[in-house]
Amino acid sequence: MMDDRNALFSQQTLARAIEFIWREAEMLDRRDYRAWLELWDASGFYVVPIDPQATDFAATLNYAYDDQHMRELRVQRMVSGYSASASDAARTVRTVSRFTLTSDAADVVEVKSAQVIVAYKRGVSTIFAADLTHKISFATGEPRLVEKVIRLIDSTEALSAIGFLL
Structure with missing residues (x-):
């Protein structure tokens, strides 16, 4: 019986997490960056590593390694109209799939x-x-991003046009 409850908890948690991730992708496609900021826990990190094997993001070079302050600055650039990535931003469509719950503390x-x-x-x-x-916290009842790591499959190549939030 206990295993059934744990499995049900995991399924419900994964379903809530997937819904949250899809909502995040939709916000980014709409360029609703201010709403995207609201998804974050204040202590969270947004990371786009260069090294596909990196795990210590603070000690390695990254395309992005943003704490709350840096996320806010990035969004400010995106919505200000002054940066090239904002004034002529690409239209995007994101598809997110192949979900695996790897930890459900x-x-x-x-x-x-x-x-x-x-x-x-x-x-x-x-x-x-x-x-x-x-990494999504459900501690307050509302999901909050604690960490988002985007490992681009071609991260070690010369990349351009990645100014928008991935």
Whole structure:
């Protein structure tokens, strides 16, 4: 009986996490970056590592390693109209799938998934593919991002046009 309850808890937790991740992707596609900021726990980190094997993000070079302050600055640039990535931002469609619940501790769950983004700008479509890891806290009842790691499959190559939030 206990195993059935744990399995049900895991299924419900994964379903809530997936819904949250899809909602995040939809916000980003709509360029609702201020609402995206509200999804975050104040202590959370947004990470786009260069090294596909990196685990110590503070000690390695990353495309992005944003705490709350840096996320706010990034969003400010995106919505200000002054940066090239904001004034001529690509239109995007994100597809997130292949969800795996890798940890379901009492308050924080970790979900791994795959993401494909098609970005359209100036008549050109560009595809970005990545493995994602979301750490989501349910401690307050409302889900909050504690960490989002975006491992682009071509992260060690020269990349351009990744100014938008992945």
